[in-house]
Amino acid sequence: MPRMEMDISQNQPCGFLPVDKPEGPTSHDVVARVRKAFGIRQVGHTGTLDPFASGLLILCIGRATRLSEYILHQDKTYIFELALGLISDTGDPTGRITDFSDGRQADDVSEREILETLIAFTGEIEQTPPLFSALKVGGKKLYELARAGSHIIPAPRRVIIHSLRLVRFSPPGLLLEARVGAGTYIRSLGRDIGQRLNTGAYVRMLRRTAIGHLGVEGALPPDTLELHPATALLHLLSIPDALPSWRRVVLAGASEERLKNGAAVSWEEGPVPENEGPFLVMNPSGDVICVAVLKKSLIQPIKVLK
Numbered sequence: 183m184p185r186m187e188m189d190i191s192q193n194q195p196c197g198f199l200p201v202d203k204p205e206g207p208t209s210h211d212v213v214a215r216v217r218k219a220f221g222i223r224q225v226g227h228t229g230t231l232d233p234f235a236s237g238l239l240i241l242c243i244g245r246a247t248r249l250s251e252y253i254l255h256q257d258k259t260y261i262f263e264l265a266l267g268l269i270s271d272t273g274d275p276t277g278r279i280t281d282f283s284d285g286r287q288a289d290d291v292s293e294r295e296i297l298e299t300l301i302a303f304t305g306e307i308e309q310t311p312p313l314f315s316a317l318k319v320g321g322k323k324l325y326e327l328a329r330a331g332s333h334i335i336p337a338p339r340r341v342i343i344h345s346l347r348l349v350r351f352s353p354p355g356l357l358l359e360a361r362v363g364a365g366t367y368i369r370s371l372g373r374d375i376g377q378r379l380n381t382g383a384y385v386r387m388l389r390r391t392a393i394g395h396l397g398v399e400g401a402l403p404p405d406t407l408e409l410h411p412a413t414a415l416l417h418l419l420s421i422p423d424a425l426p427s428w429r430r431v432v433l434a435g436a437s438e439e440r441l442k443n444g445a446a447v448s449w450e451e452g453p454v455p456e457n458e459g460p461f462l463v464m465n466p467s468g469d470v471i472c473v474a475v476l477k478k479s480l481i482q483p484i485k486v487l488k
Contacts, residue, residue: 194222196244196487197418198253202401203231203239212404216241219407219414228253229393234274237390238398245487246421249473252460253424255364256394257344263387264356264372266291270384273312273369282382288354291379296356299378300346303371310338312369341366356383361392395426421470421487422462429461431481433471441471446480460484 203212209230217225226247228240237260242250266288270277313336342363349357360371369385376383391398400417407414422430437447441463458476463483465471473485 194224194244195220195415195418196246197242197420198228198246198424199241199243199414199418200396200398200401201239201241201407202398202403203236204404205234205236207404208233209239212239213241215404215407216243219411226250229258231390232274232276232388234276235388235390237388238393238396238401239390240393240396240424243418246424248485248487249421249425252473253393257361257363258366258390259359259361259392260368261349261357261359261389261391262368262372262385264358264376264383265386266354266356266376266379266381266383268354268384269373269376269382271313273367273373273384274388275384275386277384279384282376285380285382288381291351291353291381293348293351295379296348296351299375300348300358302378303375304343304346306340306342308338309341309367309370309374311336311367312373339365343371354381355386359391396424422464422468425462429458431461431463431474432466433463433481434466438465438471441474441481441483442486444483444486446477446482449476449479449481 199216201212201216203209209227213225213227217223220243222244224244224247226242228242228250231237231239240253242253267282267285268279269282270279272278313334343366344361344363345359347359349359351357356375360368362368362371368388372383372385389398396419402414402417422428433441433447440447460473460475463471463474463481470487472483472487474481474483476482
């Protein structure tokens with residue numbers, strides 16, 4: 183069972199809660215339910231899921247909200263189904279769906295062509311975000327501009343597709359699994375695959391199955407939050423459990439107090455490592471004091487939690 187941390191100053195829970203979001207509610211809806219169930223306002227998420235999508239949504243509770251970016255930037259795994267031969271102006275079932283009349287029929291596509299296409303979309307690729315997305319252009323979200331009739335095309339960007347696997351091809355349905363880097367839009371990936379196959383496509387089902395090392399298997403259904411909030415708290419992951427690959431440095435006494443105040447302290451853990459990324463500094467009781475980085479031979483706090 184994960185060790186649950188408490189924010190002593192507020193007597194409130196602190197950590198990350200994996201939730202299995204169903205289709206329908208927005209990510210903010212789930213956040214609101216957690217706030218109500220736990221009686222705490224300081225709740226956020228680490229990467230939104232569209233209302234039509236389901237799967238793993240990791241919520242940050244209490245002061246763990248300060249560390250949301252470290253979960254947000256981890257790789258994500260999805261299973262998704264494309265409808266070949268059709269296109270959607272949003273790239274998903276919520277949009278205006280029309281036939282891709284200029285292309286060919288989904289029945290004309292061979293499995294070999296699909297496999298070759300998946301190889302072409304594996305690795306670092308250039309991707310244009312969907313028009314209906316929360317990405318901001320000139321201070322406004324793209325979906326707001328799109329709904330207002332604007333035809334602004336967002337600039338393409340480089341994203342990483344670590345793996346792209348064919349699960350099942352049953353025309354016109356194409357079921358795929360992808361592990362992708364941060365910033366990748368599955369709706370754009372589906373659209374681009376359909377264009378390359380010359381059939382058109384939109385994502386009609388999307389489920390996130392993992393974020394980093396955390397899978398959806400043990401995630402809570404949202405109903406548990408209202409019905410059994412105490413049970414839900416038992417599933418709260420501590421900060422170290424959510425970031426298991428990070429180095430942990432234990433400090434106490436004067437060094438602990440200096441770090442709590444945002445001051446740097448000397449590195450005394452042996453030879454100074456090279457290219458050391460962010461790491462956790464903890465006290466002997468196992469509470470996280472801060473996230474820190476090394477600057478020469480100094481431990482410099484960048485996110486103070488205690």
